[in-house]
Amino acid sequence: MKAKQVVRDVGRVMGYSFSDVDKIAKAIPNELNITLDKALEKSPELSDMADGDYKELMEHSKVLEGMNRHASIHAAxxxxxxxxxxxxxxxxxxxxxxxxxxxxxxxxxxxxxxxxxFLGLRNLTVIDKAIKLIEANGESVDIEKLSFENSEVYKLFSKGHTIGVFQFESSGMREFLKKLQPTVLEDLIAMNALYRPGPMSNIDDFISRKHGKKKIAYPHPLMEPILKETYGIIVYQEQVMQIAHEIAGFTLAEADIMRRAMGKKIKSLMDELSIKFVSGAEQRGIQKKKAEEIFSLIEKFAQYGFNKSHSTAYAYVAYQTAWLKVRFPAEFMSANLTSEMGSIDRIVVLINECKKMGIEVRPPDINVSFEDFRPIDNKTISYGLNAIKNVGTKALETIIKERISSGPYKNIFDICSRVEQQKVNKRVLESLVYSGSMDSLEGSRAQNLDAVDIAIKYGQKIQQEVDKNQVDLFGTGESQNELIKTPTLGNSEEWSEKEALSKEMEVLGLYVSGHPLLEHADDLEEFTTVSFEEGQEISKKDTVLVGGMITKIVRRYDKRNREMAFFDLDCLGGHAEIVVFSDCYKSYGNLIDDGKVVFVRGKPSETSDFSDLKILSDEIISVENVRDRLSQCLNIKFAIGKVETSDIDDLMAISKSNPGGCKLLFHLPNPDSPKPLKVLAHNVSVSTNITFIKQLRDKYGKDNVWID
Structure with missing residues (x-):
C-alpha cells in the first residue's frame, strides 16, 4: 500500500469521515512513490494534521505502508x-x-x-470497425501501409484536434501538441513518452529546442549521437542503456540490469553499479565528477522513463487513428461512438467533436438506423439503436432484418404486424417511441405511445392469420371470416417539449433532438466561464462559474448533523457533479430543486479536463437573477476608424431607453496606442437584458460587446 491508499484505508477502518480522510490524502504531494515520511517533510499541512487529531491514524498508516493490501490477479x-x-x-x-x-x-x-x-485495445477495434464501414461504401484501405508523411495528419495533431485519437486526447496533451507542431512520426513518439509523470517537466524544454528557441546542449560529446533525435534530452529507456554502454562500457545486458535497478530503486544494486559506471567512464577518459553527474542524470530519468519501443507502437496506432479521422471522418467517428456506447459521458464528448467537424449526429430512426452508429454520408451519422435502453440486440436484429428484406415501416401497426413480438415487446416499443426512433413514421410520440397496446393486439391477430395461411398477403388483407382493418392513431395530446426531452433522456441518457437548456443558451454562453466542448484543463485553484439544470439531487447530513447536498448539473455539452457543503447549503439550499436552471460558482475538487468535473460550490444563482447579480459593466468596442459624434449619440439614446444597474464603458480607437481608449459613460446605467445585448451585437459585432 502506498501513502495515499494506506491513509484512506486506515482512516476508513478507524471510522473517520470520508471528507476528513480525503483531506489528509490530498495533503500528500502528488509525487511518484512518495512515502509518508517524505510527505510529512514536504507538506506542512500534513505535518500539522499528523501532530493533531490524526496522530494515531498516521502512526498506524506508517506501520502498514508498503504492505500488500490484498491478493489480486493481473487482468491479462x-x-x-x-x-x-x-x-x-x-x-x-x-x-x-x-x-x-x-x-x-x-x-x-x-x-x-x-x-x-496480453491486453485488448479499444482503439484497434475502432480502427477495424472504421475500415469495415469504409469498405461497405466500396472503398478499400490498407491501414498497415500508410505513408507517415501526410501533412494533413500532422496538421490535425498541430491544431490539437485529437479527440478520438489514441493516446493524444487529454486537454493537456492537446495544448502541448499545439506548441510542438509535430511534423514527423518521431515527434509523436517523443511526445507520447514525455507526457507522463516525471518527464513531463521536460516537455517545454524539448519544444523550445525543436523550434530553435533554446540551444541544444549535450552532457558529454559521446552522448550526442544518442540524444540527437531528442534534442539533447533523455526521453527513452533505450537511451539510458546506450549511454551506459558508450560512456561506461557496460554490456547491453549490464545496461538493462542498471535500468531496472534504477527504475525499481534497488539501492544496494544501484550503489554497486554507480561505482562500476564511474570506473568505466574514467577508463574512457571521462573525469570522475562528470561521470557522477551523468550517472545522477540517468538515475533520475530511469525512475520514470518509457520504452521507445512502446512509445513507437502507441504513436503508430495514434497516427492510424488520426489518418482515419482526416481521410474518413464520418466512418471514424461512427466507429468511435459505437465503441463508447456504454459511456454516456464519452458519447457526449464525441457528439460535440462531430459538431466541430461539421458532422451531424441524427437522432435514432427505425427506418434508417442500425444497431451501431453508421455514416449516412460524409457529413451525417445515424444514431445507433443499441444505445437505447430496454431495446435488446435480439429485438434490433428482428426489426432491422425485416426492414431490409421487406422495406421501411409505415407506422407502429406495420411494425407490430411484421416483427416477432416475443422479441419486440411492449417495453421495446415504448423505448423506441421515447427515443424518437419512430418520429419518421405516422403520428406523434404521444399518439404512438398511446397506440402501443392496440398495435400489439393488431400485430398478434395479423400473425395468427398468417400462420393459418388465411390472409391474402398480396394486398386485400381479407381472411375467410373477416376483414382485418388497420387501426388508426388516436387524437392524443402532444407532449410538451420538456416532457419529450425528459423521456428521451430516460432511454438515451442524453438529449439528441433538442435540449431543455436551449431557451437559456444566451445566459449560459454569456456567464459560464469554462467550456465543456473545448475541454480545457482547469486547476483546483481556479474559481469557475458553470450554468446548467439540476438533476439527481442527494441530500445528506455531515458529521455535525448539518444538511448538505450533492447534485448533477446538466450543462450544454456536458455535466458536472456539484458538492454543496453545509455553509453554502444554508444560504442557497432553497435553490436546489430538480429541473431548476442555476449557475454554480466554486472550485474544482481536483484539476480536471471535464471528463469527471466535480465542483465544490461557494455560491448558487438562479438563471432568472444571473444578469442582475453578475453584470457590473457593459463594454462596447468601436472598430478602428473614425468614430462620429452621432455614433455615440445614437448609442447613448439606445442605452437610456434600456435603464438598469450596469455601468457602460466605451472602448474607442486610440491613434497613439494599440490599446483602445476607455471612456466611462457618466450618469448612465443600463440593463443587460438579452434583447438589448442582441441589438448591440447586431450593430457593433458579437465580439465587440461583452459583459464584465
Missing part, C-alpha cells in the same frame, strides 16, 4: 515457464477458480520466468 498477465509451472512457482486458485501465481511480477522476474501482458 500470463506466466511462461520452460516446464511445469509447479516446478518453479507456488500456485493457488482464485475465488473465480483461475490458476494464479503466488509470486508477483518482481518475484517471477527474479526466478527468470517470463511474464507477458
Amino acid at each position: 498477465g500470463v506466466v511462461i515457464a520452460p516446464g511445469e509451472l509447479t516446478d518453479y512457482v507456488p500456485l493457488y486458485k482464485s475465488t473465480t477458480d483461475d490458476v494464479t501465481s503466488q509470486y508477483d511480477m518482481k518475484g517471477l522476474e527474479e526466478l527468470g520466468l517470463l511474464k507477458m501482458d
